[in-house]
Each structure stands twice: as C-alpha cells, then as structure tokens.
Amino acid sequence: MRLGTTTTLFLNNPSGRDISTIECIKRCSAAGFSVLDMNFFPMLSGRTEFVKDNWKEEAYKIRESADEAGMVFSQSHLPYHPNYMKLNPPGDSTFNERFDEYMKRSVEISGILGVKWAVCHPYACTDADSYDNDADIAITHRFYDPILEALKKARVGLAIENIVGMQPPIRRRFTAIADELCELIDSFKDESVGACWDFGHGNQIYKDQKRAIRKVGSRLRATHLNDNRGRTDAHTLPFVSGTTDWEECLPVLSEIDYDGDLVYEVKCGVNLPNQLKDDFATLAVEIGKHCLSLAQKGERA
Numbered sequence: 697m698r699l700g701t702t703t704t705l706f707l708n709n710p711s712g713r714d715i716s717t718i719e720c721i722k723r724c725s726a727a728g729f730s731v732l733d734m735n736f737f738p739m740l741s742g743r744t745e746f747v748k749d750n751w752k753e754e755a756y757k758i759r760e761s762a763d764e765a766g767m768v769f770s771q772s773h774l775p776y777h778p779n780y781m782k783l784n785p786p787g788d789s790t791f792n793e794r795f796d797e798y799m800k801r802s803v804e805i806s807g808i809l810g811v812k813w814a815v816c817h818p819y820a821c822t823d824a825d826s827y828d829n830d831a832d833i834a835i836t837h838r839f840y841d842p843i844l845e846a847l848k849k850a851r852v853g854l855a856i857e858n859i860v861g862m863q864p865p866i867r868r869r870f871t872a873i874a875d876e877l878c879e880l881i882d883s884f885k886d887e888s889v890g891a892c893w894d895f896g897h898g899n900q901i902y903k904d905q906k907r908a909i910r911k912v913g914s915r916l917r918a919t920h921l922n923d924n925r926g927r928t929d930a931h932t933l934p935f936v937s938g939t940t941d942w943e944e945c946l947p948v949l950s951e952i953d954y955d956g957d958l959v960y961e962v963k964c965g966v967n968l969p970n971q972l973k974d975d976f977a978t979l980a981v982e983i984g985k986h987c988l989s990l991a992q993k994g995e996r997a
Contacts, residue, residue: 697991699957699959699988700733700958701961701980717734717744721762721765729984730766731769733959746802746805755808773815774802775795777792780819817856818870836856837883844886854888854889858872858894892920893919895940896931904944906945919958925937931961933960933979942990946991
C-alpha cells in the first residue's frame with residue numbers, strides 16, 4: 697500500500713496562475729508522495745492541458761515526467777456530468793458534446809498514464825424515479841456500459857465511488873450507503889468493476905464506517921482519503937479538523953485484504969500563498985504515513 701494524492705492538490709492558486717500537471721508531479725514527488733490520481737474534473741472548466749488540441753502529446757509528456765520522478769498513476773477520476781439525466785445545462789447547448797469528448801479523452805489518457813482504476817460517480821434517475829434502486833442502477837449502466845468497454849481496451853478498471861449523502865435539492869443520493877454501492881457494482885457482473893471508498897463521504901453517513909467498509913470488502917479497488925465534520929464535504933486532512941475515527945476504520949483495510957493505495961482527495965489550503973502549499977503537502981505526507989501504518993498493520997495506534 698502506497699500514499700498518493702490527486703493532481704488537483706495545488707489548484708486554487710491565489711496568484712492566479714494555474715499549475716500544470718507536470719509541475720504538480722514534481723512538487724508532489726518532492727513532498728514525498730509516490731503515487732498520483734489524475735483528476736479530470738478541471739477539463740469541464742477548461743483548466744487543464746487536456747482541453748487543448750495537442751492533449752495526447754501532453755499526456756505522453758506527463759507520463760514521461762512521472763516516470764522520471766519515479767511516480768505512478770494508480771488512479772484517475774473521470775469527469776462527472778452535473779445533470780443526473782444528462783441534459784445540457786441552461787444556456788450551454790454544446791455542453792454534452794464537450795463532455796462526451798472529454799470523457800473519451802479521459803479514458804485514453806488513463807491508459808497512456810498506466811492508470812489501474814478510473815474512479816467514477818454513479819448516476820441516479822432523480823427526475824423520474826427518486827429512490828428507486830432499479831432505476832438508478834439502469835441509468836448508471838446506460839452511462840457507463842459503453843465507457844467500460846473503452847476502459848477495458850485501455851486496460852483500466854472502473855471503480856465506482858460512494859457518494860455524498862445529501863446534496864440539495866436532492867435529499868438522499870444513490871450509493872451514499874455501502875449496501876447500494878455493492879448492489880450497483882454486483883449488477884455489472886464484471887471483475888473490472890469495483891469500488892472506491894471516499895472516507896469523507898462515508899463520514900457524512902456513518903458514525904462508524906467499519907461495517908460499511910467490511911460490506912464493500914473484496915470489491916474495494918481505490919480510496920479517497922479526506923475528512924470533514926459530517927455536515928459538508930470539506931476535503932480536509934485526516935486528524936486535523938474532522939470527526940472520522942481513523943484509528944478504528946483504517947485497520948479494516950488490512951482486515952479485508954485491500955491491496956490498493958491510500959490516495960488523498962484534499963484541498964491544499966485554498967488561500968495559502970503558493971510557496972506555503974509545499975509545506976502543506978509535506979504535512980499531508982507525514983499524516984499519510986501514520987494513516988498507512990494504521991491501514992497496513994491493522995493495529996490501534
């Protein structure tokens with residue numbers, strides 16, 4: 697098990713200068729991370745190299761930079777459509793066309809980078825059949841069955857994430873609980889489909905995540921390590937200001953024989969000056985080492 701972070705760690709730079717993926721790789725390597733999660737969400741806002749015409753060339757450059765730094769892309773995070781029913785957002789009639797293109801690019805880039813598991817959000821049939829698991833499973837298949845075939849060609853698996861419990865105007869979201877996540881994954885009947893457990897999302901649903909993680913069990917392929925106080929999806933570092941009981945839930949990973957990585961999905965201090973973000977990343981590594989010790993040994997600290 698290794699410690700990693702998403703490539704969006706250094707976004708929200710107060711200087712106004714977006715940080716390239718290659719610069720992020722170098723800074724994450726210097727801080728002590730060994731693996732990365734390529735996050736494709738910035739494609740939707742145009743804040744990434746991958747929206748350019750030479751996106752494939754950029755992907756190979758990024759792979760080369762990671763290899764030189766001795767870093768591995770073990771995960772990626774596919775774009776997520778903001779409308780559950782995949783309708784163009786108001787005032788943007790070409791959004792779906794761009795989204796579909798970016799999804800195709802994300803799959804191909806994941807393959808170029810050597811990603812093992814591409815994390816995705818499930819969809820829900822909220823406009824027609826709220827809280828109907830069969831309808832939610834059907835619409836998720838409609839979105840991801842074609843993408844799964846493309847991922848297989850790229851030798852990348854699909855890891856479906858447990859979701860934030862509530863997000864207005866939706867009162868409860870499909871797969872926020874482990875039982876629904878497992879039901880969805882099992883419906884694919886495919887070993888190349890597994891789970892990504894987001895501890896921050898889990899903390900908004902469960903006071904004690906142990907049972908949920910055990911339920912996911914051998915389906916678990918990837919993780920998002922972050923914390924909150926159970927009310928908002930704050931994406932803070934473990935042990936800093938959240939309420940997740942890390943000493944209790946992390947040892948369950950060794951109990952279920954999880955063989956993936958611990959990968960942060962945290963915000964690197966939105967208002968921190970750029971020069972202090974490296975100190976934040978170094979602190980994240982030190983905290984992550986303790987998290988790894990809990991997850992690997994299966995013992996209380």
